Amino acid sequence: MAPFVDLRRCQILGLAGTTFLAAGGETAGALPVRDLLHPASARAALGLVGVYFGLVLLIAAWALLGRLVRGPRPPEPRALLAVLAVWAAPLLVAPPLFSRDVYSYLAQGAMVEAHMDVYAHGPSQLGGPLADEVAPLWQHTGAPYGPVFLAVAAALSGLTRGQLPAGLLGMRLVALAGVALMAAALPRLARHSGADPSAALWLGALNPLVLLHLVAGAHNDAVMLGLLGVGLVAALGRWPVLGAVLVTLAALVKAPAALGLAAVVVLQVRAGRGPAKAVLTTTVAAAGTTVAATAVAGTGYGWIAALNTPVSPQNWALTTLLGRATRALLHHLGSDLAPLAIPAWHTLGVAAAVVAVALIWIRLRPRPVYALGLSLATVAALGPAIRPWYALWGLFLIAAAAPSTSVRHRMAAVTGVLALCVLPSGGPADTGQLVLAVCGGALAAVVLWQAHQAELAPALGRTA
Secondary structure, three states: OOOOOOHHHHHHHHHHHHHHHHHHHHHHOOOOHHHOOOOOOHHHHHHHHHHHHHHHHHHHHHHHHHHHHOOOOOOOHHHHHHHHHHHHHHHHOOOOOOOOHHHHHHHHHHHHHOOOOOOOOOHHHOOHHHHHOOOHHHOOOOOOOOHHHHHHHHHHHHHHOOOHHHHHHHHHHHHHHHHHHHHHHHHHHHHHOOOOHHHHHHHHOOOHHHHHHHHOOOOOHHHHHHHHHHHHHHHHOOOHHHHHHHHHHHHOOOHHHHHHHHHHHHHHHHOOOOHHHHHHHHHHHHHHHHHHHHHHHOOOOHHHHHHHOOOOOOOOOHHHHHHHHHHHHHHHHOOOOHHHHHHHHHHHHHHHHHHHHHHHHHHHOOOHHHHHHHHHHHHHHHOOOOOHHHHHHHHHHHHHHOOOHHHHHHHHHHHHHHOOOOOOOOOOOOHHHHHHHHHHHHHHHHHHHHHHHHHHHHHHHHHO
């Protein structure tokens, strides 16, 4: 007999998970340089165990909530939004987790406010304590983000006057606003696609990757996806021009969202507008928005060239892994072509993504939201760089428009794996840290198993 599962238990279990995440992050997170502990110290080790203990609890709560959503009486979207708020609350006051990118955002915002060319220079040009927080790899690298996000970061820099705690909180609130837009858009997109709004919220908004990387990590992908989602909702209604404007603003945060303009065109055609008029309207709206946003931000158009920002040598994208393997083989064979292996694979990956996206739209044009989700997932998978939160690009829309439960199950399985792939410090893992992470996760698994057995015992006693 299965133990009883209700919404409150899921809520409490997930809250316990994010509370342990926040507490463990106090010593094992992506802390400011002055607060960093040596990974081998007792406090850092205990924090790492605590983070993975909480992470497994959170994944378990999310899985149980998924069972409830698929049950005979699924919770209403409003109840799920309350669960999301409860789970996210401890992370709002936690230090940055799983990445140091938020420090780059703050430094880039300070550069824009100081009228420095953020696309030509890295944070090292800014100097000072804020630039010191940026990971070494990105110290001399221009920003790969569009003028909309940089304008937000610059405004935040002016409000916080370079104070790190206030800046971190402000950037997290910006990301939280993006998550709120995502959660608001998902039910409407799901209804349009013939999907269950509660299931869409469960996979697309309560997903552990959202909590770990968009809330705790404060990644600007939250703003991109939030604007993309509400832009598509506007295009579903009677505001196609507004939809194009919002999707363009999303692309001016991070470029992949520009694919959403294809969905805006298709939605207009489905609403009865001629293809030529739909393309012209969308193009004019996108161009006007780009010019206006760039003028307001004052950053110029350097973001176009900055899309070629180099990737981390530790990056584990598919094309990068294949490039490394090929390079090693060519080195072994004594070939002079070895240095070209990784760039060649990156080029092949981009070409393959273009072909795959074209085929997706040819086949799934009647289902533009789903086609867009698959397209963004393809771009993330075949691009030259990938991080766990990049999976949310496609997952957000696939959650709203997936044609079957099996698709959602596969995406949920991918989520569970990716949630475990990054250390809370955002840095590479050594053997000792991996052992501690496994110990924390295993401890949580034991606690969950014992709780499961304790719930089963009374029922077994009654049937004996």
